[in-house]
Amino acid sequence: MPPATAVKPARPGNHTSEIRKLSTLLETSQALSGTLDLRAGLHKVLDILARHHSVVRSMVTLLSEDDGGLHVAASDGLDEPGHKIHYAVGEGITGKVVQSGRPVVVPRVSREPQFLRRASERPELARQELSFICVPIVLNRRAVGALGVDLHFKADRDYDRYAKFLGVVASMIAQALKVQRLVEAERRRLLDENTHLREELRERYDFSNIIGTSGPAREMYEQVARVASTNTTVLIRGESGTGKELIAHAIHYNSLRAKKPFVKVSCAALPESLIESELFGYEKGAFTGAQQRKKGRFELAEGGTLFLDEIGDLPLPLQPKLLRFLQERRYERVGEARSRSADVRLIAATNRDLDVAVAAGQFREDLLFRINVVELALPPLRERFDRLVLAGHLLAFFARQMGKRIEGFTDLAREALSRYPWPGNLRELRNAMERAAIFAAGPVLDAGDLPERVTAAGLGSGPEKPSAIAVGEPVTLEQLEAEHIRLILARAASREDAARVLGIDPSTLYRKRKQLGF
Numbered sequence: 001m002p003p004a005t006a007v008k009p010a011r012p013g014n015h016t017s018e019i020r021k022l023s024t025l026l027e028t029s030q031a032l033s034g035t036l037d038l039r040a041g042l043h044k045v046l047d048i049l050a051r052h053h054s055v056v057r058s059m060v061t062l063l064s065e066d067d068g069g070l071h072v073a074a075s076d077g078l079d080e081p082g083h084k085i086h087y088a089v090g091e092g093i094t095g096k097v098v099q100s101g102r103p104v105v106v107p108r109v110s111r112e113p114q115f116l117r118r119a120s121e122r123p124e125l126a127r128q129e130l131s132f133i134c135v136p137i138v139l140n141r142r143a144v145g146a147l148g149v150d151l152h153f154k155a156d157r158d159y160d161r162y163a164k165f166l167g168v169v170a171s172m173i174a175q176a177l178k179v180q181r182l183v184e185a186e187r188r189r190l191l192d193e194n195t196h197l198r199e200e201l202r203e204r205y206d207f208s209n210i211i212g213t214s215g216p217a218r219e220m221y222e223q224v225a226r227v228a229s230t231n232t233t234v235l236i237r238g239e240s241g242t243g244k245e246l247i248a249h250a251i252h253y254n255s256l257r258a259k260k261p262f263v264k265v266s267c268a269a270l271p272e273s274l275i276e277s278e279l280f281g282y283e284k285g286a287f288t289g290a291q292q293r294k295k296g297r298f299e300l301a302e303g304g305t306l307f308l309d310e311i312g313d314l315p316l317p318l319q320p321k322l323l324r325f326l327q328e329r330r331y332e333r334v335g336e337a338r339s340r341s342a343d344v345r346l347i348a349a350t351n352r353d354l355d356v357a358v359a360a361g362q363f364r365e366d367l368l369f370r371i372n373v374v375e376l377a378l379p380p381l382r383e384r385f386d387r388l389v390l391a392g393h394l395l396a397f398f399a400r401q402m403g404k405r406i407e408g409f410t411d412l413a414r415e416a417l418s419r420y421p422w423p424g425n426l427r428e429l430r431n432a433m434e435r436a437a438i439f440a441a442g443p444v445l446d447a448g449d450l451p452e453r454v455t456a457a458g459l460g461s462g463p464e465k466p467s468a469i470a471v472g473e474p475v476t477l478e479q480l481e482a483e484h485i486r487l488i489l490a491r492a493a494s495r496e497d498a499a500r501v502l503g504i505d506p507s508t509l510y511r512k513r514k515q516l517g518f
Helices: 013-032 039-053 093-098 159-204 215-228 244-253 272-280 316-330 354-359 366-369 385-402 411-419 425-439 450-460 477-491 494-504 506-518
Strands: 057-063 070-076 105-106 130-139 142-152 234-237 262-266 306-308 345-350 374-377
Touching: 013 039, 013 159, 039 057, 039 070, 039 159, 057 093, 070 093, 070 142, 093 105, 093 130, 093 142, 105 159, 130 159, 142 159, 215 244, 215 374, 234 244, 244 262, 244 306, 244 345, 262 272, 272 316, 316 366, 354 366, 354 374, 366 411, 385 411, 411 450, 477 494, 477 506, 494 506
Parallel strands: 234 345, 234 374, 262 306, 306 345
Antiparallel strands: 057 070, 057 142, 105 130, 130 142
């Protein structure tokens, strides 16, 4: 049996030093991972080195993406403020470490002529020798900075081992720097995307893109343009589908609040038990299920616009709280004692007659006065003579989306679009044009491409009128001609179409109708 090999016991001092280094690495990891503020994390790391390893002074320098020089990101114990100190790559010991990517150990600072002494004059050298260790901070196999420390000189210090220890600290700093750059890159991407989306919204809701040539529509758009530049509360009235939300967006994105949030709340879509907490938010434990604090829509819309759609359906008990906000610009979260303020512009919309609701006791009159500072009344589509302009704009939009070339409407399609009453207003017209663009087979949209309800109502393709000629009764040629003209007129989309079917000029048809008395 071979003799046992003797194991040399570790010196107590070495064991304590290794434990101290492990403790330092643990605290360093926690300091860097506990914050997204890299500068604050680096200061904590340098403080840890000072406490655990009697570091006299320390400094972290990083390459600047702007000028390519080395600038101080964090320091401890320097004579000059860190922001005034910088090095070129290759300049001084710190610059050479970054240039070469290799650590440098100077056991005796007083004997090293390469020191530039920019960070400190090192007054300790008058009574005690100092050592300097500088290690690179390497990211993606490239030195992007350096960690340098001053230590009291010790003849028995294992400088190579200490440099490796600082190299581990530097690698942790490198990982924290990588995370910060990733976060910063994502933040810039989101900001750019946010800016791009806001510009798209601004363009989409620019006044020039709101189509309409009828008198009521143009008058309303002029009012919108004047209101947008103010902070005035606006009430938008109109039937369902007339474009109330579109107008609210246009007001917001053409106002000084365009870069702030536009938050929508549908008073009709939320149950009465939830709408208060949705509007004003709630505190943790305010009610069963309130597991944590939640911001309300007023808070989310800070600096921007809150759009209350269908405000006529706002529960009566909640109306005094909205009134108070409009009067004082203050509110409370559900379950909260203190009052909050908010800088929010309010735009409300309704398809109800609020005057009738006030008379019926369903809406507060004082709240109506508060929200009705400026009233915008949207005309229903049936009262707008620019229906074909709107239809053409929507058809062109959907045709582009589908990669089709549709240039316009046939006479029959135009007649059907003009005569149909459009009870669903712009929403129904939009849906009809999207469907028509899908089914259109040629470059011109025909009546058969429209929804059946549009052609049925617009072209009168219901039950035919009974003939004016009785069965078995002798008839003259003039009577047959009159009956034929009457039937063609009943079926055609317009008098021009009827004249074309009859093979006569529209003026001739006009004279014949006058002669025949219809």
